[in-house]
Amino acid sequence: MISELKVVAVGSGKGGVGKSLLCANMAIAMALSGMKVVLVDTDYGASNLHALLGISNPRFGLKDLFQQTELDPEDFLLNTGIDNLKFMSGAGDLPGSANLTPEQLSRIHELIRSLEADMAFLDLAPGNSYTNMDLFNLADEQVVVCTPEMTAAMNTLSFIKTGLFRKISGEFTDDREIHDITDYSRHLGSDEEVFEINRLRMKVLDKDKDALARLNAVIRNYRPHLVLNRVRRKKDLLMGDNVVQLARKYLEVETDFCGYLIESERIHDSVDEMIPFLIKDPQSPPSKNIQQIVGALTKMDIHLVKKDGAIYVSKQVKLTAGWES
Amino acid sequence: MDPIFSAANSVWNLFKNLLAPETYSQVLEGGWLPGLGLVLAVTLFLVINRKKKIEKRRQLEELENALLDDDDEAHALDLPESLSPEELYADYPDDDFDSAEQEDLESVPEPLRRTLARDPEFGGQIVISAQSSRKQNTNQNEDEGTESGLDDAEPAGTPADIEEEFARFAEELKEKQREVQLRHRLEEDLFEESHYQEETQGSAQEGPISLSLSDMIEEDPLDWNQELDELLENPAASTEEEVSNADLLAEAGEERRRKNERIIQRLEEFEKDLEHRFQAGRLSKLAQKNFELVESLKDSEQAREYQEMKRRQSDSLAALENMVFGPGKPGKKKK
Numbered sequence: 001m002i003s004e005l006k007v008v009a010v011g012s013g014k015g016g017v018g019k020s021l022l023c024a025n026m027a028i029a030m031a032l033s034g035m036k037v038v039l040v041d042t043d044y045g046a047s048n049l050h051a052l053l054g055i056s057n058p059r060f061g062l063k064d065l066f067q068q069t070e071l072d073p074e075d076f077l078l079n080t081g082i083d084n085l086k087f088m089s090g091a092g093d094l095p096g097s098a099n100l101t102p103e104q105l106s107r108i109h110e111l112i113r114s115l116e117a118d119m120a121f122l123d124l125a126p127g128n129s130y131t132n133m134d135l136f137n138l139a140d141e142q143v144v145v146c147t148p149e150m151t152a153a154m155n156t157l158s159f160i161k162t163g164l165f166r167k168i169s170g171e172f173t174d175d176r177e178i179h180d181i182t183d184y185s186r187h188l189g190s191d192e193e194v195f196e197i198n199r200l201r202m203k204v205l206d207k208d209k210d211a212l213a214r215l216n217a218v219i220r221n222y223r224p225h226l227v228l229n230r231v232r233r234k235k236d237l238l239m240g241d242n243v244v245q246l247a248r249k250y251l252e253v254e255t256d257f258c259g260y261l262i263e264s265e266r267i268h269d270s271v272d273e274m275i276p277f278l279i280k281d282p283q284s285p286p287s288k289n290i291q292q293i294v295g296a297l298t299k300m301d302i303h304l305v306k307k308d309g310a311i312y313v314s315k316q317v318k319l320t321a322g323w324e325s
Numbered sequence: 326m327d328p329i330f331s332a333a334n335s336v337w338n339l340f341k342n343l344l345a346p347e348t349y350s351q352v353l354e355g356g357w358l359p360g361l362g363l364v365l366a367v368t369l370f371l372v373i374n375r376k377k378k379i380e381k382r383r384q385l386e387e388l389e390n391a392l393l394d395d396d397d398e399a400h401a402l403d404l405p406e407s408l409s410p411e412e413l414y415a416d417y418p419d420d421d422f423d424s425a426e427q428e429d430l431e432s433v434p435e436p437l438r439r440t441l442a443r444d445p446e447f448g449g450q451i452v453i454s455a456q457s458s459r460k461q462n463t464n465q466n467e468d469e470g471t472e473s474g475l476d477d478a479e480p481a482g483t484p485a486d487i488e489e490e491f492a493r494f495a496e497e498l499k500e501k502q503r504e505v506q507l508r509h510r511l512e513e514d515l516f517e518e519s520h521y522q523e524e525t526q527g528s529a530q531e532g533p534i535s536l537s538l539s540d541m542i543e544e545d546p547l548d549w550n551q552e553l554d555e556l557l558e559n560p561a562a563s564t565e566e567e568v569s570n571a572d573l574l575a576e577a578g579e580e581r582r583r584k585n586e587r588i589i590q591r592l593e594e595f596e597k598d599l600e601h602r603f604q605a606g607r608l609s610k611l612a613q614k615n616f617e618l619v620e621s622l623k624d625s626e627q628a629r630e631y632q633e634m635k636r637r638q639s640d641s642l643a644a645l646e647n648m649v650f651g652p653g654k655p656g657k658k659k660k
Contacts, residue, residue, distance in 0.1 A: 150645060157649045238638040242645055250650045 007112060007120045008297070009139030011163075013155025015126035017145045018229035019043075021271065022261060022290075023123040024052045025278045026143075029294045031085035032278075033302050033315045035118040038077060041090040042108065042135050043125040045098030050089050053080050054274040058089035062097055065090070065111065066104055073114045082279065086117070100131050109138055128162040137167045141297060142224040144255075146243060148236035153243050156226070160247050160255065164222050168200075171218050178204055178211055197252050219252050227293055228260040236260075259293035261286055282306050 010023040020043070027039040041049035050058045060068075060076045068075075077086035088111070100108070112120055122139060124132050136142055142163065146156040169182040181203055197219065205212045228240040240257045247253045261267075264286045270277035278287045282304035291302050301316040342348045 150641065150648070153645050154649050157645070235634050235637060238634065239641065242638060242642040245642060246646055246649065249646075 005113070005115055005117055005120060006141065007122060007139040008141045008143060009122040009124055009136045010143045010145060011124035011132060011136045011159065012126050012145040012152075013128060013157070013159030014147075014152045015046075017126070017147045017152055018261065019126070019145045020049045020052055020123050021267065022143075022145055022227060022229060022293075023121050024049060025276055025287075025290045026294055026297075027085060027119070027121040028082055028276050028278045029290055029302060029304070030119055030121075030298070031082055032304060032311060032313050033294075033300070034084065034313070036084050036116075038086045038088060038115050038117045038120045039080070040088040040112060040120055040122045042122050044090045044092075044100060044131075045096075046125060047090045047092070049123050050078075050087065050091060051274055052271065052276060053082075053087060055080070055087065055089075056274075058087070058091050060089060061092035062090045063092050066107060069107075073111045074116060076111070077115075088115075098125060098129075098131070105131055105134060108135070112138070128159055130166065133163050133166040134170075136163050137170060143227055143258075143297070144224050145227050145229055146240065147230045148228060148232075148239040150239075153239050156243050157246055157251075160224060160243075160253055161251055163224065164219070164251055164253055167222055168215060168218050171214060172211070175208070175211060177207055178215075196250070223254050223256060225256045225258045225297060227258060230263045231260045232263045256296075258296040259289060261289045261293075278304065279311070282311055 008026070010019050010026070012019050020041075024039060027037050031037040039049065039053070041047045043049065044062055047062070050056070055078065058078055060078065064071075065076060076088050078089060080087050112122070122135055124135055126132075144156055144159060146152050165182050169179055172178040172182065182200065201212060201215065204215050226240055226243060228237060231237060237260060240260065244255045244257050247255045262285055264277075264284070266277050266281060266284050267286050270280055273280070277284060278290055281287060282291075283306065287304065291304060295301050299317075303314045305312045305314075
């Protein structure tokens with residue numbers, strides 16, 4: 001069953017762009033469509049995803065994940081009240097809990113990969129920390145959330161760039177020399193030019209031709225999805241296009257702009273009421289946005305209708321359904 | 326290898342060798358004798374050929390002259406050079422050929438005699454009739470009751486009679502020819518006239534000129550010409566016809582006027598219809614233009630909006646690019 005698991009990581013370069021909201025509602029949409037889904041809160045140190053699901057005090061938190069090693073991964077999963085959807089909390093705002101050790105990170109990875117589910121949605125912490133980037137790159141599908149503001153776009157590009165170079169670095173762990181080139185923690189204050197794709201290529205080519213082919217393969221396969229949140233006007237969508245263009249131009253990364261979420265009072269209300277807006281009103285515009293995003297990600301058409309307090313789901317699977325490998 | 330090709334190739338090689346500078350001396354030393362022989366042979370062949378042609382041309386000229394010349398023709402036909410009257414009528418049963426007849430025969434002019442001898446249609450017949458009458462005359466002495474057709478009614482023709490008869494016959498022919506020509510001319514005139522009438526009046530059946538072509542041909546052209554001459558000489562004599570022509574012209578004028586009025590009326594109607602259609606078309610076009618204008622305004626508004634959006638995007642893209650990847654970015658090396 002482990003091989004069936006598809007991991008989707010939702011991250012962003014900037015905080016407060018709506019990662020948790022998007023992640024929770026995407027997981028709900030997939031769960032409603034009949035898939036067995038686990039929502040994992042990996043925003044360690046600032047965990048609040050449980051609040052969006054209406055869970056005030058999760059039974060297990062981050063501390064339990066590391067301390068109760070004798071428990072099975074399934075024991076950490078909490079019911080959400082939504083069919084097919086389980087929740088793994090990272091709650092516990094202890095100081096320094098955001099700085100996980102490699103061992104702790106490895107434990108998290110192990111837990112996620114051992115989940116018996118069809119899909120796992122990871123709600124990442126904002127920023128470009130290695131912990132975050134490693135979780136981001138752990139996923140089969142990466143979703144970057146951005147808002148139309150310039151600052152958010154800047155951080156998004158930085159996030160994509162960091163994620164790419166972290167991925168490259170992870171691919172060359174066996175080649176110390178190249179691994180060091182792509183690890184900018186070893187280059188601070190020295191050669192920043194290396195972090196341009198073509199310069200990196202030249203460096204790699206100087207050392208190993210085969211390594212260049214591997215590098216190109218990593219770049220080619222690195223295809224994060226982009227979701228623009230808090231869209232108020234049509235022109236706001238242009239920011240998403242800008243990010244796509246710049247990522248293509250400077251990083252040679254083909255970013256898939258897979259959808260947007262409009263700014264809506266319903267969303268604010270749903271957060272305040274601790275009820276996901278997709279459950280509260282599956283036919284509202286933001287809910288439809290979520291359905292479109294999920295449809296673009298999974299190559300499925302999902303339509304949710306609420307009638308007499310019950311939610312009905314229609315799902316149309318395209319011939320090329322399934323996650324792209 | 327193809328024999329033609331090999332022959333051509335050998336010729337080509339020969340020419341090539343001739344043109345090659347290293348073979349000049351060889352050719353000059355050893356090839357002058359065969360070359361001279363070749364030139365002589367060609368000259369001899371040309372001379373012989375020329376001689377043959379001259380001979381052939383001479384023979385042809387002789388033959389042509391023989392055919393053209395009567396005497397030569399007589400020779401060619403193996404006719405006696407000078408046929409005396411005795412020899413000419415030697416086979417005839419009667420021997421009452423006198424010298425007067427010979428004188429008459431001799432008095433026939435040379436061109437006529439040739440014509441008589443040659444032309445089977447005219448002279449030949451006459452000669453035969455003269456001969457047959459001569460024969461009949463001789464036969465009459467033997468057998469009075471024998472009939473011999475038309476020639477019996479006519480007296481035996483002397484050369485003078487023959488000449489006279491021929492001249493008359495020629496005159497008749499000319500007369501007939503003139504008649505035919507006149508008829509043809511009349512036909513053409515009448516045909517043109519009838520055409521003109523059809524065009525102007527729409528009918529060729531009215532008036533004196535509306536006689537059918539066959540009627541006119543049936544009429545005697547001499548009478549017709551006579552009438553025309555009389556008319557020209559004395560115009561007053563045919564006042565009745567003039568009046569009728571005038572009436573016809575007046576009628577034609579009236580008819581034409583009515584026709585013109587009808588045409589004008591139709592033209593006016595057509596003009597009105599056309600104007601109406603034109604206005605309708607113009608209105609339709611104006612409506613279409615108006616619609617397009619509104620659409621284009623809408624489009625242009627959208628286009629403006631789009632352009633504005635693109636400009637904003639371009640600005641924000643440039644700003645973002647400069648901030649994230651630009652040279653002024655903190656930590657970036659200044660070049």
